Amino acid sequence: MAAPSPIERVTLPIQIADRLRADILAGLYPGGAQLLEAELALTFGVSRGPLREAMQRLVQEGLLRSAPHRGVFVTEVDEDDLLDVFFVRETLETAAIRKICSEGRQGIVADALTEIAERMDRALKGGDTAAGGDLDFEFHRTLVDAAESDRLSRTYATVQAETRLCLHRLMGGYRSSKDLAEEHFRLAKAIRSQDIGAIETELQQHLSNPARYLRKAGGTAFS
Missing domain, CATH: 1.10.10.10 (Winged helix-like DNA-binding domain superfamily/Winged helix DNA-binding domain)
Structure with missing residues (x-):
């Protein structure tokens, strides 16, 4: 033992x-x-x-x-910082996905991510946007941690902290869209498919152009 x-x-x-x-x-x-x-x-x-x-x-x-x-x-942040944070996030999450796929662990990772998406869905349907936001961050942190690279995880933790700072400074906090859970279900499903091209495309769509959301008066969330 x-x-x-x-x-x-x-x-x-x-x-x-x-x-x-x-x-x-x-x-x-x-x-x-x-x-x-x-x-x-x-x-x-x-x-x-x-x-x-x-x-x-x-x-x-x-x-x-x-x-x-x-x-x-x-630290002061502006829209350029927001764009840069999401550029780095996409780079790190893509690296994590490639490592996971190269080691054939897509199924296990997809199971863990689907479970988080299910909790996110329940929270958002129950009106708990704060919990939904926390689960959004947990989803992406779990994805990166699944690559089993301490250095990648440490770097990503810093980027997530900066993401939170940008959300609070530029949007007044986290804002959840009604289809946020569905986006995460799709990403988990893509990972399960083992098609790395489809996975990367889904991730890019999920993290694309956050400034567009920032400019919308009502604001919909991005993770």
Whole structure:
């Protein structure tokens, strides 16, 4: 019997990063705002050491930017950033799909993605758009993680954080379209088909031109 894996400890810097990330995405700190260590340390009731480490994590995620001799600021985003984030997402997800297909694991991955799409469908039909949005992110993270590449997953986690930032800054939050679950069902079905051309086409359609949605007055979601 294999020895159990050790449980990862949630360190104080990670807890601070989680709290600060949530506050940034909730709009408590506007784009361009400077974050002062002394004030944050007092607010969170922590010392500057773990706070500084937490802030560096968010710099690596793209949520904060560090300006030498000036300080740390909340990242500002515009439509160009949105387009670039989705370009990188498509690149990473395509790489994940190709690796999954090369290893013949499409069926297993499609099963996992279909289950998430079913939960998404139930959430959206029940009017829970917040849960639907979270499941949207879970779907794509599961797809990338299925490639079983730690480096790819780490890179994608950063891009997802930037996606959330763009959604909150440019759209005021996540907006769910009524056919969002159906799009994910189609992508899972394409993966099951084992036709890599069809899979990549479906992914491109799913992630295509997010700025078009941004310009629509009512706004429909993109993941």
